[in-house]
Structures are given as structure tokens and as C-alpha cells.
Amino acid sequence: MTPFWSPGQRVEVQAKEEKPSSFPWESRSHRIHETSSHWRIHADWWSQEEVWRDYWEVATDTKLLCVLYHDLPNGEWYLERIYE
């Protein structure tokens, strides 16, 4: 079940009210048609290495089941994992 990128691959996600709706990756646009799971991680908030992320496990119309996260301190979106 690769690939898994740590940290994720930066992607330009279109979001509606904080919820991702589509993103381009490998020269294709992937429209999100379903969210299977959503969670937030807030760790090491006392240190410089604070991790504060919103995770979205989504299914796309291009038949990808993948995990995206929104890095809340810098506002960027990343693709972390594709279930294969």
C-alpha cells in the first residue's frame, strides 16, 4: 500500500469551507467525491516542532483512495498517502 510520503507532497487543494473538493496531482485533476474519514492531530504544541494538521481520507472520481492533510500553521495542503 505505497506510496507514503513523510512529509507529504505539496498539492494545491481547492477547498470549500475548509473541506477539500479537488486537487491536481501528476498532471491530472482529482475531484473528491467522498470523504471516508477526517481527524485532527495537534502534537508537540509546547515545542518548536508543533504539529497541527487536519487529515482527510478521501476517495476521488479518478479512483484514488488517499490521505490529504492541511497543515494549519502554514496553511498548505499535502498528499500523504495513496492506498494501492
Added chain:
Amino acid sequence: MAQNESRTEQLAQTITAIEKRWGSRAIHKARQPRLEVVPLTLSTGFQKVDQALGIGGLPQGRIIELIGSGTAGQVTLAAKTLCQAQRAGQQVVYVDVDHAVDLDSLDRCGVSLDSLVVLRPFSFVHALEMTRDLLKEGGVGVIVLDRVHNPRLLAENGAFRQFDRALREWTPILSRSLCSLIVLTETPSLSLYPRGSPLPHFASVRLFLEWQSWLYRGHWLSGFSSRVTVAKNKTGPPRQSVLINIIITNHVRGE
């Protein structure tokens, strides 16, 4: 009867003529196989796939290609096979060409990470070199080569020519050592399969995986269903096709 005899005679003459012109090795009689030796197999962990392969699993000592793109279950199938190989006491190696191996998922598929070796080559060509050295030194039961047809790798000069040479060299080593090489290939359909790849020729078994539908538990998406088609099978019947379900929870379950 007389006609039969004349035919036999005619055939004998033809054979003599061919042998005279092309040499004694140009033509030979096919021997009637009287016994069937069942090759040693490696379970994929998916009962349906094992059955579809005709011999109860993937053959050992051969090259196996898993083809698919995106969420199709090709890496899950490879991971489950690794798990089964470890259960059978074999040493397994994962060649992570893209440096993107998902250890968490391998763990969830049941692969014992403590005994897993991951090779991280600098490039595809380097991966070929490392795999060759690994095979020559021995001690491995299953190698997964993840993955081949990434555009970045294709761009490397003469990659396929080197791959062809490598596969030619590896085939006898694999069959001697009974080590299986599972190669993952990324392509959305067989018609878009990259041209010039030597794999279709050298692989004994080629499985094509294709996403079919999402699976739900209640309202929640819990996994996906995928179709596995045996595109080539040198050790059993080809063109079999089965549906497998992959459920993603804490443990990835295949049905």
C-alpha cells in the same frame, strides 16, 4: 491403414529433409508429459487469486508482474504475499525505488517489519544493480521491486535496455535459488502498457489489477473491490479473473 503408413512415411521424409537443411536440432518430437510436477508455490494470501493461478499460488523462482494504477490493490497483494512468505520462513526484501514505502501499511498487511529489509537505491538503474548483487549473493526468498514504469524512471537513458539485460541475467539465478521476484508496474490499462518493456516476455505470471467499486460499512467507506486478471500464466491457466475485496481497518484484510 495403408494411407496411414504412407502418411507416416511422408512425414519421415519431410523431417529428414528439414534436418538435412536446418540441422538435427531444428525439429524434434514433443514428448508426451506423463507426470505433472507441481511447482513450489507462494500463497498470495488471497484464496481466490491462489485458486485462479491454478497451482495454488505464485510460482517460486520466477518473475511475477503485478500491474495496476492508483487504488487497485497491487501493492496490497504484494504485501500480503510477503507476509505469507515470511510465515513460511523466508527472508524478504523490498526494493523501494521511489523512496515512498508505506511501512505502516505493510505492518497492517501482516508483514513482520523486524525481519524486513528495505533497499533504497538512488535510481532505477541503481535498483537493477542492487537487485543483481542481492540475487547473486543469495539468501532471499522473495524480492518486491517497487516500481518500474514511473515516468521519471522511463526518462533515464536506456533504462529498458538495461532492464532487459538484467532480467535475462536474473532468470536462471532465480530459478536456481527458488527466489521469486515480484515487480510492480504502474499503468492504468493494459493497452497503455509502456512500450519496450521487457517484462511481458520474462514474467512467468502477470496479474492485472483494476479498481471496481468502493466498499462501505454502513455509510462509511471501508475499502475497495478490485478485479484481478491473470494476463499471463506460464505455470497454469491464463485469462482467469477474480474479484477481491480489500478492507482497510487496523489490519488490512483481503477477501
Added chain:
Amino acid sequence: MHRVAYVWIPHFVAEIERQRLGTQTRSLLVCDGTRVLGTCAQASALDVREGDSLHQALTRCPDAHVIQGNRSLYQEVWEQILEALGQHSPLVEEETWGMAYLDAGGTSALYGSETSWCQAVRQEVQQSARMQAQLGVAGSKFTAQVAAKSCTSSSGYQIVSQDDRSYLSSLPVDWLPLPVETHRRLHLLGIRTIGRFASLPAPAIAEQFGTQNLQAHRWARGKDNRPLVGHSPRIWEAHLEFDVPETRREPLLAALVAASRQVLDDLKRGLLAVQRICMRVRLFGGETLERSTWIGNMLGPRKLRTVLKSFLDSLKGDDLGIVEIWIRLTGLKAWEGRQLSLFAQQKSHLRLEETLRKLAQKHSPGCVARVCTADPDALLVGNQYRLAGYGQ
């Protein structure tokens, strides 16, 4: 659902000797040289353990009947039991004589319930070796082992139906394989149950008692993810048919040996041993006869010839015409044999280590990596594991 069963035959070696000698009364010590190989229940109640010196054992248990053990006999009995267990589970992993893990997933669908499966397995052991086995069924290896060994009911089995952690929580912490020093300190701290131990945070365990205790801590939390390393049975079969019923033994033998040539090569190449050879023949009259024998070792052409010859000779009468013969070799596996299968893995492991060393030397240590658990409780999946380059 992932289910593991643990089969335990208490005092395996002593039980075999008891059956052989037919004694029941005196305590029994089975020795291998001057070391204790197996003890009976009475002797182990007096704290005699396997591996003790004979002198030590006799001080504790002076009236014991001492006999020299026969390893190959125990191995053969154990192989028979493993083969019998294999009929009830797709995967059998032996731990040592008298102890094995079984894959118990999906048994309720086949047998109606896990209870009836347990009964069937116990009955199988009883039939194949006339011994009483204890069984534990749970979600992981450790829990299954504890369930089997702590079973006190007359049924001889214990099925853990709740999750492993809650089952283990009330049991004494002594069940965990922890160093003596850790046990002593846990006792001083008043931590008496596995549940209390499991509720301690993993980093605290690592810091206070050392990282070597983390595995037992994971097990205490019901997180024993060791896979079952079994040998799925491999089989080779050949089938010969004769148009004219064959009565002469020599051509029959020659045909059988020729048919087996390929498999003998494969066995030699794969370093595989054969557990059992079966031969089935169909006579001209339609009658079918079967012969089989236990091998448990490598099979060379000469040995195969001898075995097949003895099979053919044992078929009554010389004038019986044979029309069909099947030969079946079962239990093909690494030739070191079951008693050394751990060693066999160790050997292939060492070979791979050597390969990796050379690879790291030639390419770069960073290219050859092993997986380390960095922080199993880390929130970020990427931080849970780490790839460490060779020798790093």
C-alpha cells in the same frame, strides 16, 4: 478475524516414556547425557526443570526413575502430531516438542464453533499419540499461550472471546516474560496484575526498566503482532498408468524412479526434506492398495528406490497386474528438519546478513535499510517507524 491457538502437551517427553514403559507410579526423569530432557508432573512439582543437571534434579527428586532419552523417537511422535494438527489448521508453527501455534481463523465457520474445533483438535492429538493436549484460543500468540497454560477446566481448553487486553488484565504479572529484576521491581511497586502493568505509559517503561521490556508491555496491551511462521504443507504427486497390466516388479520400480527424477532434483535444489511417502496402486481387478512410510529427512535417489522397492515387495503375490500407480510425497520443507527449523531460519537469516553487509559495502550503508520502531505511540504515522541504514 485473526485467531491463534496454542496447543500444549504437558510433559511431552515423559508422557512418551510413560507409555513405552507402562509405568504410572514413580516420578520420571528423562535425560540426555547428564542433562534433564523432560520431566513428569511429580518431578516438576518438586521444581525440576528441563535443562537442569541430573545431579541437581536427583537432589530435589531422589526417588525418580531415570532413563536415557531417545530424541529421534520424540521427534517422530511430534511429527505425527504436527501432521495430525495440520488436518485442522492451514498453518502450524511448532515452538518446541509438545508446543505449537495453530492458525484458528475461520474455524467456527467450518466446525460450527471454536469449542467444537478445540474438541476436534484435542481428540486428534489423543488419537494420533494417546496424549492429552491443552488448548488456548485468542487473538494473539501470547494470549493464546497464557490461555492454554492457565487452563484448569476439565475440558482442557480455554477460548478467549473478549479482547486480549481485557482477558489478560486480571492475570498476575508473572505470566509476562520479563527479566527477573523487572519482576522484582514491579513487585516492590505493588504492580501485581498484567492490567496494571499495561496501563503504564510505554515511554515510562522504557525509561524505568529498559527498552527490553517494551515487547512484554505491548503483549500486555494485547498487541502481540508476531505472525504465525508455519510451514504450509507442500505436496508432490506423480501418476503412472499402464495400458497392459504390469506384473514385473523391476520395470515398475524403474518407471517409478524415472518419474521421480525431476522431483528429486527439485528437492535437492530447494534443500527440501520429505516427511512421508505414500504409494497407491490400482490392480487389474479394480482393487486399490496403499502403502506409506515416515521419512522425516532428505530423500536421495537410493533411499527412494529402497522405499519404493519395499512397497512393491509388500504387495501380496507376484502375479498381481498393476494398472495405475500414484506416488505422493508430503510435507516437503527445509531439510534441516522440524526440530531445527528455527536454526534453518537462523541460517538463511545469517546468509542474508552477509549479503546485506556486502551490499552496504559496495553501494552505500544508507541504501540498505532495516525497519526500526521509533515511537509506536506517535500520532504521526510517519514517526512510528524509521528506516535505519545498515550498521546505523
